[in-house]
Amino acid sequence: MxxxxxxxxxxxxxxxxxxxxxxxxxxxxxxxxxxxxxxxxxxxxxxxxxxxxxxxxxxxxxxxxxxxxxxxxxxxxxxxxxxxxxxxxxxxxxxAPQSEAVPLAPFLDALKARGLKVGVATNDTEATARAHLAASDVLDRFDFISGADSGHGAKPGPGMCLAFAKALGLSPAEVLMVGDSLHDLHAGRAAGMRTLGVLTGVAGAEVLAPHADYVLPDIGGLEGLLDPDNRLRPTDLAS
Structure with missing residues (x-):
């Protein structure tokens, strides 16, 4: 789960x-x-x-x-x-003006309604991450925000991923790491998390797929990977 x-x-x-x-x-x-x-x-x-x-x-x-x-x-x-x-x-x-991959407020609200905790782990600075999330009016939806300067190291190291799990009192196996680059996927796997690659960055599916449990066009399809009990569905649902 x-x-x-x-x-x-x-x-x-x-x-x-x-x-x-x-x-x-x-x-x-x-x-x-x-x-x-x-x-x-x-x-x-x-x-x-x-x-x-x-x-x-x-x-x-x-x-x-x-x-x-x-x-x-x-x-x-x-x-x-x-x-x-x-x-x-x-x-x-x-x-820098940010273009939301999907409308973030309703997307995050739907995840929170499922009882899921959500966090951000970016190689950007924490202050910049907070500024971007605040500009999209979603800063308050997140339970954890870490940048490369937050004291947990940078990706592809697993430090931010492990800090997220520890902050929430969870096993890394209970966490899904979602990202658009190999740095994200390597960080998640090194931490013992499941991984989801998305194509709203620069890397294509052929680059991400060998390192991800799922690959989707964008984060909008994430809910479709979860059953009503927040268990991940079979990997053949990934596109």
């Missing part, structure tokens, strides 16, 4: 390309002081196609932390300190 669900944020609760492409355009233009040729070059360093307005599958932004982004950009911006670069990334991220 599943007692709780732990969600990744970007690419899972929110559509990755829609939300983070807007962040990339704003942040990169600022970092390049308005020079679009320079912005395009910085985008390429991050795995972002400036002209197409989309991230590549190998982008460090997809499942990485702010430190990963800083490390990639630092050699390109020698006049900017690491601390300042992190601050600029965080400020742009907090203001």
């Amino acid at each position: 599943i007692s709780a669900i732990l969600f990744d944020k970007d690419g899972t609760l929110f559509d990755f390309q829609v939300s983070w492409s807007a962040w990339a355009m704003t942040f990169l233009r600022d970092a390049a002081s308005g020079d679009e040729t320079r912005a395009a070059h910085l985008g390429a360093v991050l795995g972002f196609d400036w002209h197409a307005g989309r991230f590549r599958e190998d982008s460090c932004v997809i499942a990485g932390t702010d430190d990963d982004i800083v490390s990639a950009l630092e050699p390109e911006l020698p006049g900017v300190s690491r601390a300042e670069l992190k601050m600029r990334i965080a400020l742009a991220a907090a203001e």
Whole structure:
């Protein structure tokens, strides 16, 4: 039986390309002081196609932390300190418009009505995660929120997953980890959780399926995987 669900944020609760492409355009233009040729070059360093307005599958932004982004950009911006670069990334991220993968309030309310606990584990900062959830008016639905800076480590390590289970007094086997990247699925499996991959990020089903118990187009199909007693249905229901 599943007692709780732990969600990744970007690419899972929110559509990755829609939300983070807007962040990339704003942040990169600022970092390049308005020079679009320079912005395009910085985008390429991050795995972002400036002209197409989309991230590549190998982008460090997809499942990485702010430190990963800083490390990639630092050699390109020698006049900017690491601390300042992190601050600029965080400020742009907090203001990035988020595109909900499905209408989140009714989706989360339906899960809560089943008696399920819900949490967020993101490689973004906790403050940015809280800002994005508050902007969608769903912050109060979550029983647990952790970022890479919350003291539990970053994914693909299992720290955030294990902290979620511990905070709720649950066995990891009672938790379903939901995410759009291999980092999410590896973290969940390392913690001893069941895993669900969704396709609202950049990775395709062929990438996620070998590491997930289920793969769905988006989180909207999650309830269909649960029977009335919150037991997971057979895996052949996954698409």
